[in-house]
Amino acid sequence: MRIHMAVSSILHVLLLLSLSFQCCSSSSPSLNSGFSLSVEKPEDVILSPNGVFSAGFYAVGENAYVFSVWFTRKPTVVWTANRDQPVNGKRSSLRLHKTGNLVLSDAGQFNVWSTDTTSSLPWLTQLNLTDKGNLVLYELHPQQSEILWQSFDFPTDTLLPGQQLTRYTKLVSDRSLTNHSSGFYQLSFNDDNILSLLYDGLDVSSKYWPVQWLVSWDAGRTTYNSSRIAVLDSIGTFNSTDNYGFTTSDYGVVMQRILKLDSDGNIRVYSRRKNDPWYVSWQAISNPCIVHGLCGANSTCVYDPIEGRKCSCLPGYRVKNHSDWSYGCEPTFKLSCDKNETAFFKLPGVELYGYDFIYKKNISYSDCENECLQDCECRAFQYSLNNDGLFQCYTKRVLLNGRRSPDFRGTTYLRLPEAKRNNVSFFADEEFAQDDGHVCSVKLDRSYAERHVSSFLKFFLWFSVAIGVFEVLFISITWFSLIRTKQKSDxxxxxxxxxxxxxxxxxxxxxxxxxxxxxxxxxxxxxxxxxxxxxxxxxxxxxxxxxxxxxxxxxxxxxxxxxxxxxxxxxxxxxxxxxxxxxxxxxxxxxxxxxLEKGSLAENLKSNTLDWTRRYNIALGTARVLAYLHEECLEWILHCDIKPQNILLDSNYQPKVADFGLSKLLNRSDQNTQNFSMVRGTRGYMAPEWVFNLPITSKVDVYSFGIVVLEMITGRSPTMMGGQSDEGEEAHNERLVTWVREKRKTTTSEEEGSPSSSCWVEQIIDAAIGSEFEVEKKKMETLASVALKCVEEDKDVRPSMSQVVEMLQSHEDA
CATH class of the missing domain: 3.30.200.20 (Phosphorylase Kinase; domain 1)
Known part of the structure; x- marks a missing residue:
């Protein structure tokens, strides 16, 4: 017995010594008691044994960092400790205290997050990252380690394979694509033991999945489960104790997967092989307009499989916050309770789901209208036909969850002042914004509480500062004197x-x-x-x-x-x-x-050195970097002069965009506005917004990109279409766009019923390398179709550059 105790003591001492001499930085496999990770050292990262996952500080904005776990290659964050309170980029750290508590401090002054753990063996605690992406705090015992805390028990917006969603946990979406703080959507088990999605908005909350009008058994669920567990496995199977389950489209193959609750309120499973791009292998909701709160109050949502989701204000309302649709729209009028000053505007096919103040069935239209008129707070009423062939009436005091759908068998009647009704139309004042609109980056503005400092210490500090300033001035004067006297050409x-x-x-x-x-x-x-x-x-x-x-x-x-x-x-x-x-x-x-030795895209187009594969890759690379400038930078950067001369090619014919910062240099003061003091760009590639003095957004770069792509496909410069002219800027690029559209229209009409869908592209391709077209015709058809979407005259109809990348990338993946 004494021998056993002695051996145990020796093991404890050896383990303590080994932990004391381990270094905690430079991609260490663990963080040991008494050590810390610093935000100022990018190499302070914990790696999983297989190298797939990393844990450390991750930038989410200007001077804003969170402690996260992410996939090492092509980083994708899967867990965050302090998503709602990012820390400063100076002196912040994650420290494993000797007491066994893991603490994240902000600028060395405030503790913003901790595991609230204590250890019976204070010196023998260790933080590790497992091969499954689980960050685990262990208490090390000679025989078996004990888990004090693990990140799998506190998910954010993502589940990894093998990570359980339980009755005690939930997924919470990001606020937006660029704001990674807690958003409005939650995935959890409700009080009936049903796995469901909840919108918890600024003013209201509501469940929207499974659909509300189905009872649990109609939705294929069962309430008879007290365990409340849901889990995704590594081959693409998801099972929940409420009898809900699914398999992904790539089921059966072991690969990297995540189940994520996105900022648009939809659950998706993303898959990828090793370091390939992620793709969606399953999603819960096919029509995003079903999700509550996406467009905010007093608005409608419409979904098109090709164009995607769009939000618009109801007639008489305007956007409340141009950076975030969730704030909805606000009225531009004031309603009167006088019936004679009130009128109703007809919105066919528009449904305002939920929040009915009065519901009546088998009622006439006039009676339904009177119900709304008698209520001064009534903002609209809905008149529709139910499955029994009876008309039903819903009056609304709040206008939420608006959506337009051809499947809705009813009409919404919007209450407006009589004078206002005659001046609005359903589409007159629509303001569309995509999810990737101008959402502000996270920027922290902190003021820290000052610590009490003694008078003597203050004097000593000021004296030190004065000596330091004197030395700096002396060295600077000496250095400048040397520079001015030497003036050498070397x-x-x-x-x-x-x-x-x-x-x-x-x-x-x-x-x-x-x-x-x-x-x-x-x-x-x-x-x-x-x-x-x-x-x-x-x-x-x-x-x-x-x-x-x-x-x-x-x-x-x-x-x-x-x-x-x-x-x-x-x-x-x-x-x-x-x-x-x-x-x-x-x-x-x-x-x-x-x-770059290969010169510009313009030079290479003239010399016919680019085959179709190179042209497609140049378009994809250019789209990626514009998406980066528009949506991933902390600063709002538009290029404003996309043209072949500003797209340079390296030795492998990979594109590199030049002059990307001059719009910032030339007009830094306007970076948060849509106003530019002068027209920017090159004739033939400029969007109509420049000509007609419309607000300038990232869509001007989208338009120029589309013109460049059409030039790559056709070999025709927009500035040379139809010869020189003084007709105005828009005429130059319109000649090329109109010519391509006419070719597509004419050829499609002639070839209607033909099995070939690429004939119209054959009519516009660059004749200099047309012989190679047959091999890459599908790629070029995709490229041409995307280009035509980019050059739409209405900027709101054009896709964003991230959507362009997605369309081109999806063809590559296919």
């Missing part, structure tokens, strides 16, 4: 080796003048400036853009220019040209980029 003496705070180099004007041989070899020009080829002191070949003094250098001081350059420097995408450095000296402002 790049290293001119500050070439100075690394800017943004991660790239700051060059002097004389360095770049020498690199370009006095700015003699011009390789391109545009609205922002002229591009020259140059050889840097380290022998790298660069493209050096000299910005025009009249719109950049002369009007901006150096600090403002550097702040704007830092925005460009933070952008990182494989299809964006890489910035190597900049120059801000006197009146001169220059940007230094990598040089």
């Amino acid at each position: 790049g290293n003496q001119q500050g070439y080796n100075f690394l800017s705070p943004f991660g790239f180099r700051r060059y002097t004007y004389s360095e770049l003048k020498q690199a370009t041989k006095g700015f003699t070899e011009e390789i391109g020009r545009g609205a922002g400036g002229i591009v020259y080829k140059g050889v840097l002191p380290d022998q790298r070949i660069a493209a050096i853009k000299k910005l025009h003094n009249d719109n950049i250098g002369a009007k901006r001081d150096e600090a403002e220019f550097l702040a704007e350059v830092s925005i460009i420097g933070k952008l990182n995408h494989m299809n964006l040209i890489e910035m190597w450095g900049y120059c801000a000296e006197g009146k001169y402002r220059l940007l230094v980029y990598e040089y």
Whole structure:
């Protein structure tokens, strides 16, 4: 017995020593007691043994970080600790205290999250990430470890295979595609033991799945289960104790899967093989307009399988918050209780689901109308035919869950002032916005409580600061004196080796003048400036853009220019040209980029070096990077000059978009508005919004992208269609668009009933490489169809760039 106790003690000591000497950073397999992970060290990550999952700090906005678990390759977050209270990017940490409590602190001052655990063996606790993606806090015993806490018991919006949804847990959606705080939709077991979806909105809450009018057995569910457990397995089977279950479309194959409650209120299973893109292998709701609260109050939702979901305000109402449809619409009028000043506007096929104030069956229209007129708070009434052939009346005091559907056998009558009714139409003031509209990024603005500091300590701190300032001033004066007296032509003496705070180099004007041989070899020009080829002191070949003094250098001081350059420097995408450095000296402002030997897309289209596969890949890569600029950046960035000359090709003919930051440089003050002080872009590629002085949104880039794609397919430049003309900007691109549409219309009519659906594309393809078309005709038909959607005159009808990527990517996946 004594020998056994001695051995146990020795094991404890050895285990304690081994844990004490383990390092907790640089992709460690665990976090040990007494150690922490820092937000300022990207390498402070916990890896699962198989390397599939990582846990660490994840950026969700400007100076906003959460502690999360994600798939290591092509990161996809599956769990978050502090989704509703992101921490600061400085001095925040996750620490495993000696007491066994795991604590997340914000800027070293506030604790925003903890596991609230204690350990009987304080020094012998350890945080590990399993191969299944479960973050587990263990208390280490010689014989068997004990689980103190695990992330599988506290899901956010995602279930991993093998992770159970129980009576004590629920999934809560993100607020939006860009705001990852808790949203309005919940998946959980209700009081009847039925797995259901709930909308818990700003003002109301309601269940919408399973459909409300079905009792549990009609929906295939059973209430006779007290365990309340639902789980997805790794081969694509989902089972719930309420008798609900399904299999995914790719059932039977082991692959990476997640079940996620998306921000649009729908449950989806996403699958992928290794590092391939995710695809939807199952979803609960096929018509998204069934989901409650998506478009907010006083609005309607309409769904088209091709165009997707769109929201619009009811007549007489306007959008309340242009960044978020969930806030709905607000009235532009005030109702009177006087019947003589009230009229009803007919909305056929529009249903306002739920929240009926009065319901009557087998009633005439006039009686139903009177029911609403007698109630000063009545905002509308619904008159419809039920399955028994009887008319029924619903009066509404609140207008929620509006949707338009041809299947609805009824009409909604909207109450408006008599004077207002004659000035509105159902489609007159519609304002559409997609889920990926201009939703603001998460930006924190914190003020921390000041700690009490003694007078002596304050004096000591101020004295130290004063000494530090004096030393900095002395060193700065000495350094500038040396620079002014030496003035050597050597790049290293001119500050070439100075690394800017943004991660790239700051060059002097004389360095770049020498690199370009006095700015003699011009390789391109545009609205922002002229591009020259140059050889840097380290022998790298660069493209050096000299910005025009009249719109950049002369009007901006150096600090403002550097702040704007830092925005460009933070952008990182494989299809964006890489910035190597900049120059801000006197009146001169220059940007230094990598040089791409294959030149621009425009040059390659003229030389016919691009086959159909390359053209398709160029379109897809360009779409991806525009989606990144529009929707994934913390800053609101439009390109405003998409054209073949600004799409460069590397040695593998992969596209890299150039001039992507000049719209930010030229008009930073307007980044949160839809107003631009001057027209931007190139003739032939500009959207109609520029011509007609309409609000400028990301859809101007979508339009230009569509024109570029049509040019790649047809080999015809929009600026040359029909020769030179003074008819106006819109005439140039319209000639190309109209020509393509006419070819599709004419050929489709002639070939009606033919088994070939690609004939119309054959009529427009670039004749120079038309012989290769048969191999890639499906790709080119998809590309042409997507391009025509992008060049719709109405900006609200055009898809977003992320939708373009999805359409092109789905063809690739197929």
